[in-house]
Amino acid sequence: MRQARLKPDYQDTWHHCYNRTVGTRADRPFGDAEKEMFALMLKRLAAFYSVRVVSYTFMSNHYNSHQAHTKRSTVA
Secondary structure, eight states: OOOOOOOOTTSOEEEEEEEEOOSOGGGOOOOHHHHHHHHHHHHHHHHHHTOEEEEEEEOSSEEEEEEEEOOOOOOO
């Protein structure tokens, strides 16, 4: 069974996220309004989780995004 990856505190990490839908051309979920709403949600979630969205791309049936998570700062 696959083990969850742990993020080390001492280095930055990069994440590639994607999701793909299935179905016919008529049920593709990402029209212009949906893309705009998704981008807004992505920005809000990035702020909440303290990650930096480096890039994102929408196609008619899937999206890709790349996030950077910086190493934790030490509080003295």
